Each structure stands twice: as structure tokens, then as C-alpha cells.
Amino acid sequence: TSSKTWGKEAWKKIVVCIVSDGRAKINPRTRAVLAGLGVYQDGIAKQQVNGKDVTAHIYEYTTQIGMEVKGTQVILKPRPGMPVQLLFCLKEKNQKKINSHRWFFQAFGRVLDPNICVLLDAGTKPGGRSI
Numbered sequence: 001t002s003s004k005t006w007g008k009e010a011w012k013k014i015v016v017c018i019v020s021d022g023r024a025k026i027n028p029r030t031r032a033v034l035a036g037l038g039v040y041q042d043g044i045a046k047q048q049v050n051g052k053d054v055t056a057h058i059y060e061y062t063t064q065i066g067m068e069v070k071g072t073q074v075i076l077k078p079r080p081g082m083p084v085q086l087l088f089c090l091k092e093k094n095q096k097k098i099n100s101h102r103w104f105f106q107a108f109g110r111v112l113d114p115n116i117c118v119l120l121d122a123g124t125k126p127g128g129r130s131i
Helices: 028-037 096-112
Strands: 015-020 056-063 065-070 073-078 084-091
Touching: 015 096, 028 056, 028 065, 028 073, 084 096
Parallel strands: 015 084
Antiparallel strands: 056 084, 065 073
8 A cells, every 4th residue: 555654565675574483492382373374384494404414494474354352362364455464484493582682783784775773572463553
């Protein structure tokens, strides 16, 4: 769609990046939601490729699935009109939050060259007018 601030096809200027800290540590419900959104495929990630350790797994998808949270239940439903670009990085090993921030800024930030970045920790739910 169009907005005064962002211009025509504003959705193309926004990328939601999710960095998860450790493949063995990721919550199964989180994996299920990401799979439902289309940005994760279970069973594809490997610890090694051609005898070399894998550092991270990167998935990308543009979805038109919306999320609604009711208590502890997450409801996924089609959201026609405005797509959302998702970039999901699943680090192979748990290396803590600062390492995840480094991944975001040094890897994805350099490629995406964003004007604005908003960092949210897992479990944080911004208000309707927060961003």
C-alpha cells in the first residue's frame, strides 16, 4: 500500500529479522509459529556440511499470514493485502544475546543497509502505537 512517510509499496522497505540463539535451544512452539508463517522448514538444518561445522541457518520468506495472540494460543490466519518480509537466522550454537545482536548488525545490517532498526527481545510485546 502507500503512506506519506514510506511511499508506494511501503512493505518492501521493511524486513523483520529474527535471530534465534541455538538450534537445540529454540522453543518448539516458536519453531511451529515460524513454520506456519512460512519462514522455517523443520528437518532441513544440519550440524555439518561437507565435514565442516555450520554456524547458522538462514531462511527467508515473504508471507501474507497474520498472527493473533489470545492468551497462550497463537492463531495464524491469511492476511490479504500487505505482505511481510521475514528473515530468520537460526544459530547452530547458543552463544548468548550479544552474539545475536552482532549477527543482526554485522551480517544483516550490512546487507540490508537499514535506516531504522528496532531490537526486541523474545517475549517483548510492543504496544499498538509503540513503533
